Amino acid sequence: MSTPAPYGRPPLRTVQVLGGASAGSSGQVRALATGLTARGVRVTVCSPQRTEEAHDFTGAGAVHVPVPRRGDPASLAALRAACSGADLVHAHGPHAALRASLALSGRPVPLVVTWYSGGSWDGSRPRVRELVERRVARAASVVLGATPELVGRARSLGARDARLAVLAHPGARAPHEGDMAGRTTADPDKTRAELGTVGRPLLLAVGALHAGRGYRTLLDAARAWRGLEPQPLLLIAGEGPLRSQLQRRIHREDLPVRLLGRRTDVPELLGAADLVLVPGCREARSVLAQEALLAGVPLVAAEVGMMTELVGGAAELVPHGDAEALARAVTGLLGDPYRRQRLRVASRALTRSWPSEDEAAAQVLRVYDELTM
Structure with a gap:
């Protein structure tokens, strides 16, 4: 009331x-x-x-x-x-x-x-x-x-x-309300099992499939981690006019990428992800980047718009449109659990100030x- x-x-x-x-x-x-x-x-x-x-x-x-x-x-x-x-x-x-x-x-x-x-x-x-x-x-x-x-x-x-x-910021709370903003109570292992991603790194991108969001760069980068063992799987949640074009390329190049379409369970996907990727952004402040930081999921993002000011040192930033740099950042973080943990700690400190x-x-x-x- x-x-x-x-x-x-x-x-x-x-x-x-x-x-x-x-x-x-x-x-x-x-x-x-x-x-x-x-x-x-x-x-x-x-x-x-x-x-x-x-x-x-x-x-x-x-x-x-x-x-x-x-x-x-x-x-x-x-x-x-x-x-x-x-x-x-x-x-x-x-x-x-x-x-x-x-x-x-x-x-x-x-x-x-x-x-x-x-x-x-x-x-x-x-x-x-x-x-x-x-x-x-x-x-x-x-x-x-x-x-x-x-x-x-x-x-x-x-x-x-x-x-x-x-x-x-999505899910942000006043400091006295605790540090659980952006978290989900869903079981990440159950979510992974439902997605068929048990035993391999899970990468996540979310957003409408439109030009300007960096999906072509993301698929370029995905070629670089095909040879990793275990092979990471990139999930892209979202719908849009580029879907058929992206799907054809994924099939043609046998990329470890799955298009999920429009989803209503993004918090659960975030809870199961090892890394969140933002290869491009048309918003002044990426909603996905904020949600990833609030959920404590290590983030790799293109340095575009206000991304640097938004994430500070709590994410791995790469030049916009640089697929090689994006691939290096992803493979580097997957191989460095200590760096991932440092990013989680930094994200908690940052989001408390939002x-x-x-x-x-x-x-x-x-x-x-x-x-x-």
Whole structure:
């Protein structure tokens, strides 16, 4: 049950707008909904239905309104109706922010925008992207950037107010709540047996099978550990347009790689893995990298985006797109249990310092209060 609004004020009514199914932004909205509703804020989440099915915003106390990721009149009308009566609208990502600004056209409702990534958009030309971002930056009352670079970009595009966002990490907890965040109670041996990977090292990558996530580099690297004994098996959990292309290559080159498709048991997979691999990332902060560190699984990641700032010395970093360096890092860690243990210790120390979901919600609520008092 939500706590009452403070000082007798009527509950703040907010609408959270998501454009797609990004694990990073959807996870942040889920965490935000939990923290806001606990503080007496009324939260409505507008997103595609499949995003609600994956992240269960209603389970966090929010009202979910299914709105497809489209800019057609019917979708905009549905979004405009959902925003009717809101005290504040918070859009997550430039696509969602553009649609929210159109839905709010003519209404004096504050618009907060969070930018999670500065990467290119699928099917968008750089000029189109810049025009959209410029309109969004100028329409927003406040832009919250996931990185200092995104804050600077928002300011350069004309944002009235741009600040660094405090983003929750998946499963992060306040220090007094213990160090079990990100862990699973599942039996790793049972998970390995179900996957058919008993007696061999298990490597794990998770993410949509899209260009820009480094899967081609990952398959290049997999050739290097075919000769190891026992031979490691790489599991890739995720679905996407590259699946058939990747599967053909795995079969043609007889690579020790298995495509698992979309999975709902990633914590169990993490608990069974010897190493987690992030060969590329389109998010400012890789969700998988955070989950691996929270679970205490040694991580090998491409040095791209904010990865260095995110993981510090708690992971093995390699140049982006360098398959040989990735293969060396993997084979080196598999042969060095002491190095793996040092990474586990470093990850525990690092994750204790991460902001919790509650701290992230508190920062956002302070912004809301500034705009609605």
